[in-house]
Amino acid sequence: MSDVRVAGTGLTPFGNSPERTGRDLFAEASITAFEASGVPRDDVEAVLYGNFMGELSEHQGHQGPLMAEAAGVRAPATRYESACASSGTAVREAVKRIRNGENDVLLVGGAERMTNLGTAGATEALAIAADDLWEVRAGVTFPGAYALMAQAYFDEFGGEHEDLAHIAVKNHANALNNDKAQYQRAIEVSDVLEAPPVSEPLGLYDACPISDGAAALVLTSESYAEEHDLEAPVAITGTGQGGDRMALHDREHLARSPAARAAGEEAYADAGVDAGDVDLAEVHDCFTIAEVLALEALDLEPIGEGISAARDGRTTADGETPINLSGGLKAKGHPVGATGASQIAEVTDLLAGEHPNSEHVDGATTGVAHNAGGTVASATVHVLEVVA
Amino acid sequence: MSDAESVADAGFDEWLEAAADGEAYFLECANGHGSLPPRRVCPDCGSTDLAESELPDTGNIQTFTVTHVPTPAFEEDAPYANAIADFGSVGITGQVIGVDPGDVETGMTVELEIAISETTAERVIGFRPA
Ligand SMILES: [Zn+2]
Numbered sequence: 001m002s003d004v005r006v007a008g009t010g011l012t013p014f015g016n017s018p019e020r021t022g023r024d025l026f027a028e029a030s031i032t033a034f035e036a037s038g039v040p041r042d043d044v045e046a047v048l049y050g051n052f053m054g055e056l057s058e059h060q061g062h063q064g065p066l067m068a069e070a071a072g073v074r075a076p077a078t079r080y081e082s083a084c085a086s087s088g089t090a091v092r093e094a095v096k097r098i099r100n101g102e103n104d105v106l107l108v109g110g111a112e113r114m115t116n117l118g119t120a121g122a123t124e125a126l127a128i129a130a131d132d133l134w135e136v137r138a139g140v141t142f143p144g145a146y147a148l149m150a151q152a153y154f155d156e157f158g159g160e161h162e163d164l165a166h167i168a169v170k171n172h173a174n175a176l177n178n179d180k181a182q183y184q185r186a187i188e189v190s191d192v193l194e195a196p197p198v199s200e201p202l203g204l205y206d207a208c209p210i211s212d213g214a215a216a217l218v219l220t221s222e223s224y225a226e227e228h229d230l231e232a233p234v235a236i237t238g239t240g241q242g243g244d245r246m247a248l249h250d251r252e253h254l255a256r257s258p259a260a261r262a263a264g265e266e267a268y269a270d271a272g273v274d275a276g277d278v279d280l281a282e283v284h285d286c287f288t289i290a291e292v293l294a295l296e297a298l299d300l301e302p303i304g305e306g307i308s309a310a311r312d313g314r315t316t317a318d319g320e321t322p323i324n325l326s327g328g329l330k331a332k333g334h335p336v337g338a339t340g341a342s343q344i345a346e347v348t349d350l351l352a353g354e355h356p357n358s359e360h361v362d363g364a365t366t367g368v369a370h371n372a373g374g375t376v377a378s379a380t381v382h383v384l385e386v387v388a
Numbered sequence: 389m390s391d392a393e394s395v396a397d398a399g400f401d402e403w404l405e406a407a408a409d410g411e412a413y414f415l416e417c418a419n420g421h422g423s424l425p426p427r428r429v430c431p432d433c434g435s436t437d438l439a440e441s442e443l444p445d446t447g448n449i450q451t452f453t454v455t456h457v458p459t460p461a462f463e464e465d466a467p468y469a470n471a472i473a474d475f476g477s478v479g480i481t482g483q484v485i486g487v488d489p490g491d492v493e494t495g496m497t498v499e500l501e502i503a504i505s506e507t508t509a510e511r512v513i514g515f516r517p518a
Contacts, residue, residue, distance in 0.1 A: 119457070120459065120460050120463075121460075123457065123458075123459050124459040124460055124461070127459050133397060133400045133426075134400075134424060134480070134481055134513075135481050136459070137461075137510070137512065137513075138470060138481045138482050138483055138512060138513050139455065139458060139459075139461075139462045139465065139468060139470055139483055139505075139512065140455075140470050140481060141455060141457065141458060141459055143455075143457065144453050144455045144470055147453035147455075148451045148452065148453050148470065148471075148472060149451070150453075151451045151452055151453060151494070152450065152451035152494075155451065155494050196456070197454070197456045198455070198456060198457045199453045199454065199455040199456065199457070199470075200453055200454040200455075200456075201453075202453075245431065247479075247481065248472060248479075248481065249450075249472045249478075249479030249480055249481045250423070250424075250431070250479060254450060254451050254472065
């Protein structure tokens with residue numbers, strides 16, 4: 001089975017640009033990815049593209065072919081939608097296609113236009129990742145759903161808002177060097193604790209921002225990379241996906257993410273690694289509590305102990321396993337359809353020594369990207385390794 | 389969604405109507421798994437033999453949150469408490485009513501009561517401390 005090489009990565013700045021269309025954002029990300037890869041557009045055999053709320057934010061469905069066109073690629077194109085895990089699932093499909101020999105060169109990515117909806121409109125659009133009949137109509141927002149999990153975590157394992165605040169502080173600190181990040185601004189624990197409440201116990205600084213942005217990856221087979229002498233030292237060596245019941249109230253655990261655990265176990269086994277081999281990870285921290293649940297699901301922290309990881313320095317830039325060196329969704333931003341592919345881009349660049357924060361993970365060979373959809377009814381996990 | 393009032397939802401609408409009349413039910417398969425409508429298949433075992441069973445009179449709050457930043461459909465209602473309560477073999481998500489949101493606690497015993505949104509005048513699943 002062929003390794004899947006990441007030949008090129010491209011990200012737009014993530015942030016507030018309500019006038020920019022999705023097609024403009026994805027075009028920019030794809031231009032960067034093609035230039036970095038050295039792969040000609042003509043060699044691309046398909047486009048796999050993640051997007052969540054295009055119908056609501058741009059009145060635009062059928063975005064696959066539109067985005068292929070925006071990227072200057074003549075090839076079949078498909079949109080993947082799994083809420084905030086949309087481009088994580090697109091990457092997973094791409095990996096499978098290259099591995100099974102169906103394709104040698106794919107353009108994979110995602111984009112989301114969100115800030116033009118305003119806060120209320122974006123809150124409404126994000127909420128539809130939950131069960132409309134049984135959650136949304138009861139008034140559960142996206143932050144509200146994570147707040148239900150945060151309270152359940154505190155009740156089951158202990159911890160308090162101040163522990164979560166350290167996660168936000170860490171991820172903001174990591175974003176200071178990342179010029180693509182939405183917030184390149186340090187914050188203090190007191191800022192998080194004093195911020196206006198959104199859904200208690202979560203406040204404004206526990207939440208990722210509403211963002212516009214795009215991410216693109218040129219993925220190739222190992223043989224294509226070698227034949228064309230590409231500089232592509234990082235491979236996606238493991239992929240996994242997990243699922244769970246849609247509504248939180250139907251889950252066995254309110255304070256754990258079994259879908260992410262299943263995805264992680266599958267991806268680790270696929271790559272032939274375990275959690276102890278992981279040098280760094282980008283995890284889906286749409287809310288501070290989400291990072292805790294992700295670390296525990298990926299076995300990077302024991303169950304019930306992820307809450308203290310940032311506070312005690314285990315996951316900070318100079319800790320044992322730096323988490324979200326990009327700034328995470330919290331500070332880098334979360335254009336939902338772009339997020340999964342952007343995490344793969346960040347891990348690739350970190351491992352390749354081409355990231356502004358690579359100095360913190362000198363010699364790292366193994367990274368993980370964890371992308372969650374909704375309240376983790378969907379999750380994908382990918383393992384990336386330096387192979388050349 | 390804001391135009392939800394124009395959409396009929398078979399199964400769910402009937403359930404809300406029954407619950408408003410004090411006759412809430414859940415679906416039970418031959419193997420005793422509980423679930424909420426609309427549903428044709430038991431999500432636990434795949435059984436297609438589902439019958440309506442009476443919902444227990446009271447439930448227990450498993451977790452809760454007080455939301456200050458709502459979607460437009462609950463603009464006038466905020467701040468409000470959402471909770472997940474277990475009623476026997478089913479969990480239900482609702483808004484806790486008849487009590488200050490700040491007084492809601494995990495473990496609280498509640499009764500189901502269909503409330504009305506101040507914003508949209510739509511029916512909302514409510515939990516009232518028993
Ligand atoms: Zn059953």
